[in-house]
Amino acid sequence: MNLSSAFRLSPAQAMPAAYTHLRNLVAYRELIYYLVVRDLRARYKNSVLGFLWSLLNPLALMLVFTTVFTIMRPGHNIQNYPIYVLCGLLPWNYFAAGLLGSTNSIVAGAGLIKKVYFPREALPIAAVLSQLVNFLLAFVVLFVALVVFQSPWSAWLWLLPLVILMQTCFILGLSFILATINVFYRDVMMIIDVVILAWFFLTPVFYPISAVPATVNLLGFTLPLHRLMYVLNPMASLINAYRDILYWGYRTDLDFLVRTLITSLVILIFGYWFFQRYSGRFGEEL
């Protein structure tokens, strides 16, 4: 793949092409629906509890993290830690599973891509959406937990769909890029596991950001670590937003939200453009 030639399309050329692609994609929305159904069906086949796993899995994770964290930091002062950790864990799982599934989706769909034509982005989109279904089901657990722990319901709950949409855009954008590169360099699948694990620890999922020193001295410079973690890591901002809305009952910081929204949209648009640029060669490369 000659990356140097990737940046030569003039905007005038790109616009009508993007419009055609999008219209094409809308025409194939039913395909995406069936691909999602297929993914979900395949995930729960031969399991006794079936889709209940979408609920049991976050519940079990919540128990594990609560136990581990309570043992590790006996003096922690986080109230309702199970809810606290769920607010981070559910979005994180959506992110990690969506990214893994969609990165592999093109390679896994090689049989289909080499035999029939359809908009290739249907595969990563379906992979992300099937994880979204999972994510939404898992919210049942979170809401039940909110009731059980008698946590106050926030008036800002209506912001939740917006945050979910933002996160979906962010995941889709990254997925488009990674799924494309994975066709040409399968190394992506090998690396991504480790990267996601590292990213997990760099994101305040199960610990509060206050567990990290606010500033750090590096080569004589004083770096604002908290700020950097949020600015460089959209997942930290997103999880922060979820937690504000669901755990703290806080309206979340608007400038924060807008910045994350813009980041997500930029990544989505770039990712889609990048995918379109190379998707024509998938049939040959696979």
Added chain:
Amino acid sequence: MTQVLTTSRQTMQSSNGTGPATTPILQVQNISKRFKAHGEQRSLQQTVINLLGRNRDRAAQNAFWPLRNISFDVYPGESVGLVGHNGSGKSTLLKLITGILEPTEGQIQVNGRLSSLLELGAGFHPDLTGRENIFLNGAIYGLSRKEMHARLGSIIDFAELHDFIDTPVKHYSSGMYVRLGFAVAIHAEPDLLLVDEVLAVGDAAFQHKCLDAIQAFRRRGGTLLMVSHDLGSIQNICNRAIWLEKGHMRIDGRPIDVAMHYLNRVAEGEKQAAKGTNLPALENGLRWGSGRVLLESVQICAENGAAQSVFKTGDEMVIRIRYRCQEPVEPPVIGLSIHHQSGAHICGPNTDFGELTLPAGQTAGEVTYRIPWLSLLPGAYQVTAAVVHRQTQEMYDYHDRAYAFRVYPGASHEQYGLVTLRGEWGSRSEGVKG
């Protein structure tokens, strides 16, 4: 370099009753396709080198072009057959038209809905039931759920899967799988249908059904582009044929003309191959005998005496046999037998039946067996040659089915059995009313 034998495009369009159509349904404009040469490995190192721009020339040298400068238009209602050897680029062309591959140069435009039978049931998911797969596959062809609901009954009827439609397709036999795949594709009711050799699947009854469905699709005004090795079915189904050779378009014209040019080329190629002598080896069991008389060469020739392995029904054929006597023997009998590929023994002429006595005391000679009008129907045939002692039946040399030829449709339109008896039909009317 493309030879256009079309009897003028106008005649072909008006022949399907739609009058001269103005917009082609498919426009292929100067298409070329380049594949990376085999072994052009992608590695990080290679990528860096390529980015530095050092290695571009070498990559270009290794390139392989399965298609070069292909241009043609297909108008609504036409049905076009693509013929050519393996590796001539036919399937690549179909994949380019579908959009699975992108052309390196040139443009392809499809004005209408396209559906392709490149591989039946390609989009099926083993864990979904037949019914669910119908909808999934329909969605791949770009059909909505509503449209698929309307077609569901007729798809299930066509595939003959009433009892199994709610069974996961992983439990289907390969025949059921293919039936369902074809049923969905043909019911997608495309404007342009691409077919790649798929008619060679399934049992005979289902093949017939598929052919009928394709003919019905044509009668409804559908446009067809099909790849086949079977010139017979191209002549039956198509009203135009395109011959690709090594990625170039050779001829675009009437199927019968294209077929003849193509067969001549096939025959030429096989003649080249036959130049290396083809006596069967003694070890492999296809040749046996005492060896006192040897058959030195057996050639199947056309009327002009040139060795050939492709004939049409009605052609003249000459089989020429050279023999050598290793020691003085009484005049031997030389015989032939012709088998159909199915094993059926068709005939077994010999010099004795033919009342030809070979001269005595000779050391070598040649006999010919001339067939003035080949009455074999299309198929593959094998020839056995033998030389034997006239009285004792001592076998001197026996070449068991060592020579082959192939027959293509020619003077006779008969399709069943092995031979035509050249009978003639007559009729006499009786009791005409009025």
